[in-house]
Amino acid sequence: MTILTEQSFEGFLSAVFEAFRLKLPVQRIVAENIYSPQMFEDTHAITTNFENAARVWNGMQKNAGKNIAFMVQAAYLSELPEMEISLWEYVKGIFINPENAQNTLEPHTHAVFKTANKVKAESHNIKGFVRFQKAENDLMVAVIEPTYNVVNLLAEHFANRFPNMQWMIIDAKRGIGIHYDCREVYEICGDAAEIPQINDEFVALWKGYYQFANIKERKNPKLQRRCLPVKYWKHLTEMG
Amino acid sequence: MEILQKLEILAGAAKYDVSCSSSGGCRTTQRGGFGNSCPAGVCHSFTEDGRCISLLKILLTNVCIYDCAYCANRKSNDTPRATFKVEEVANLTIEFYKRNYIEGLFLSSGVIKSPDYTMEALIRVAKSLREEHKFGGYIHLKAIPGADPDLIALAGYYADRMSVNIEIPSEPSLKMLAPDKDFESVYSPMNRLRVKILEHKGNLKKRGLKKFVPAGQSTQMIVGASPENDLHIITLAAGLYKVQELKRVYYSGYIPINTDNRLPVISQPPLKRENRLYQADWLMRFYGFTHDEILDKNNPWLDPEFDPKMAWALRHPEFFPIDLDSASYEEILRVPGIGVRSAKFIVHSRRFGHIRLEHLKKMGVALKRAKYFLVNPDIPREWQKLYPEQIKARLAVVPKKAVLPSLF
Ligand code: SF4
Numbered sequence A: 001m002t003i004l005t006e007q008s009f010e011g012f013l014s015a016v017f018e019a020f021r022l023k024l025p026v027q028r029i030v031a032e033n034i035y036s037p038q039m040f041e042d043t044h045a046i047t048t049n050f051e052n053a054a055r056v057w058n059g060m061q062k063n064a065g066k067n068i069a070f071m072v073q074a075a076y077l078s079e080l081p082e083m084e085i086s087l088w089e090y091v092k093g094i095f096i097n098p099e100n101a102q103n104t105l106e107p108h109t110h111a112v113f114k115t116a117n118k119v120k121a122e123s124h125n126i127k128g129f130v131r132f133q134k135a136e137n138d139l140m141v142a143v144i145e146p147t148y149n150v151v152n153l154l155a156e157h158f159a160n161r162f163p164n165m166q167w168m169i170i171d172a173k174r175g176i177g178i179h180y181d182c183r184e185v186y187e188i189c190g191d192a193a194e195i196p197q198i199n200d201e202f203v204a205l206w207k208g209y210y211q212f213a214n215i216k217e218r219k220n221p222k223l224q225r226r227c228l229p230v231k232y233w234k235h236l237t238e239m240g
Numbered sequence B: 001m002e003i004l005q006k007l008e009i010l011a012g013a014a015k016y017d018v019s020c021s022s023s024g025g026c027r028t029t030q031r032g033g034f035g036n037s038c039p040a041g042v043c044h045s046f047t048e049d050g051r052c053i054s055l056l057k058i059l060l061t062n063v064c065i066y067d068c069a070y071c072a073n074r075k076s077n078d079t080p081r082a083t084f085k086v087e088e089v090a091n092l093t094i095e096f097y098k099r100n101y102i103e104g105l106f107l108s109s110g111v112i113k114s115p116d117y118t119m120e121a122l123i124r125v126a127k128s129l130r131e132e133h134k135f136g137g138y139i140h141l142k143a144i145p146g147a148d149p150d151l152i153a154l155a156g157y158y159a160d161r162m163s164v165n166i167e168i169p170s171e172p173s174l175k176m177l178a179p180d181k182d183f184e185s186v187y188s189p190m191n192r193l194r195v196k197i198l199e200h201k202g203n204l205k206k207r208g209l210k211k212f213v214p215a216g217q218s219t220q221m222i223v224g225a226s227p228e229n230d231l232h233i234i235t236l237a238a239g240l241y242k243v244q245e246l247k248r249v250y251y252s253g254y255i256p257i258n259t260d261n262r263l264p265v266i267s268q269p270p271l272k273r274e275n276r277l278y279q280a281d282w283l284m285r286f287y288g289f290t291h292d293e294i295l296d297k298n299n300p301w302l303d304p305e306f307d308p309k310m311a312w313a314l315r316h317p318e319f320f321p322i323d324l325d326s327a328s329y330e331e332i333l334r335v336p337g338i339g340v341r342s343a344k345f346i347v348h349s350r351r352f353g354h355i356r357l358e359h360l361k362k363m364g365v366a367l368k369r370a371k372y373f374l375v376n377p378d379i380p381r382e383w384q385k386l387y388p389e390q391i392k393a394r395l396a397v398v399p400k401k402a403v404l405p406s407l408f
Helices: A009-021 A050-064 A066-077 A083-096 A098-102 A107-129 A151-161 A201-212 A221-227 A230-235 B003-012 B086-098 B115-132 B149-155 B171-177 B183-202 B230-242 B271-286 B308-315 B329-333 B340-352 B357-363 B367-373 B381-385 B388-397
Strands: A002-005 A028-031 A043-045 A140-144 A167-171 A176-180 A185-189 B055-059 B104-108 B138-142 B161-163 B217-223 B248-253
Touching: A002 A009, A009 A028, A009 A050, A009 A066, A009 A083, A028 A083, A050 A066, A050 A083, A050 A098, A066 A083, A066 A107, A066 A151, A083 A098, A083 A107, A098 A107, A098 B340, A107 A151, A107 A230, A140 A230, A151 A167, A151 A176, A151 A185, A201 B003, A201 B086, B003 B055, B003 B086, B055 B086, B086 B104, B086 B115, B104 B115, B115 B138, B115 B149, B149 B183, B183 B217, B217 B230, B217 B271, B230 B248, B230 B271, B248 B271, B271 B308, B308 B388, B329 B340, B340 B357, B357 B367, B367 B381, B367 B388
Parallel strands: A002 A028, A002 A043, A140 A167, B055 B104, B104 B138, B138 B161, B161 B217, B217 B248
Antiparallel strands: A167 A176, A176 A185
16 A cells, blocks of 8 residues: 655654554555556545654664654655665554564664664754855855755754844755744755855955966865765865 | 965965864854854765865965975965955955855964964964854864964954865874974874863853863874875774874875975876775774774784775684674674665664564665675575685675765
8 A cells, every 4th residue: 555645754753643543554645745656556645743743752762762763754854765665664663572672683673774864964064064154144155965855954053053144945856945044044945045145255265265276286076076066066065 | 466366376275184074063153243154064075086065265475484394375386375364364264154155264374473473373264254244154274383372362263174284194294294292292183182172171151251272272294205004094083082082083185285205106096095094093092992993013004905894804804793783883893895884874773673684685785795704594694604715806806896985
């Protein structure tokens, strides 16, 4: 049976809750908006229920710890289609047999951990690759296009770092973003991505610095590309 | 002079200091201020040489009263000179930081007037950033050799990390190449910092105590400008880690900047050697190897063909094969091709069942190298009976990837 959900982590957790409760024979979990019907497929749509989602979330924390719950969330944010079934099996396992939650010899667990670590690694790297540009009204705006859906994972880092600065980080790939108004971080839709940039004198200084810091005699573009994958260059001020 | 021009001169002159790390910090944002640092550090960009940019790395000035043979700023060089004002450095740091270009500032300097005078100037910058601008980002300050230890200790209240560069790994060579310096001028600030860092660690629980160099000290040695062998260098490094309690020792392959008959003539910086030294350094810091296990009197140079861990394994067939089901974490770490992460993974996972070859593959173990050193039902038994020479021959046919690991 294919379970249809809303495309959100809460939607996914709601589906896990219902499917577990009803003992549904889950074969696939797909977000409704990207689902294309297949012949002879038995589907079951589950609407998002924040209370149920919270119960699964808290239950995971209680049974297996905060870290594990975060691993599940991170793996979900990979948005990889094959992830949802591994996550379903894994989360189910947390409730049936919590001692086994750390057993990475088990293929689903391994898949979840491996993917979660990739997502966490990307969100760490992006913390360095975000580039703010001055826009109107002293708002600082950055655009990113991460492989995984990590923009929300950046909120705390930048809110702590710049508590008195208004900033916005837009994920141009997904049309979403976060906005901080010196008090709280809000999730936004990225239609506001077209923000007029003010001529920023520090861009030229930074571009200059980037060139001055390079040692010609040590040229090693291969290493550079491995550390700083080309897919991120588009939004790096110093590369433009 | 325009800021951009100054930046060109003073970033260009600072780039040879290889330390770039922004790790080990633990500052939280001050009230009304901005900026913090996290223990893991963050890389913001990578230059074409593959080195990470995490800090705005500049000199306060490249004017210098000294004449070190290996240095671009030595007084006998005819090169454009520039000096930043305190406010210029603070402003650049802050504005770069707010755009998330950097994690903080790395500030070094040529020696103007005297070591004390220079050290005071560096302190003024750090103090302005911390106190006037309430900047909580990372600050790495250079301790100027020969400066009054009290001044250096004062700097430590503003910096996250400090470093005094040894530059030349033996005193006779140092004296020859840098006539104004000796080991004493390097070790005395280093010692002062070490003692003070220790004191502060002991008093950690006292509330309200100001942080003192929370990310510790580091140093740098130039490799290949003087004749010392690798054994000498890693022995020195081991002492720096153990006795001086440094957080990092950096190795910088010598790049000829000046022509000077006290210096060797080379066409390429010794990058391979530098890479091997970093690998040896990692073995000492994370793999439980001691310097005299990695090299000894009969083998004073690191092998260009095999990484130091493989070289050790080939010299110690009696240690292998290792059984992953029963070996200790420390033993597993010694298997070529198994890194810290995989070793932890193995110790963690084996509680749940046997580790099979497919698991090792999934974990990212380099089986090409590891397979000769393991007991495992999936590995042919005769592989464990091979002599080192036979293993060497088999390893040699594996096409080598010529990429430098990023260790900075
Ligand atoms: S003291 Fe430092 S800046 Fe001055 S010449 Fe020597 S190495 Fe260069």
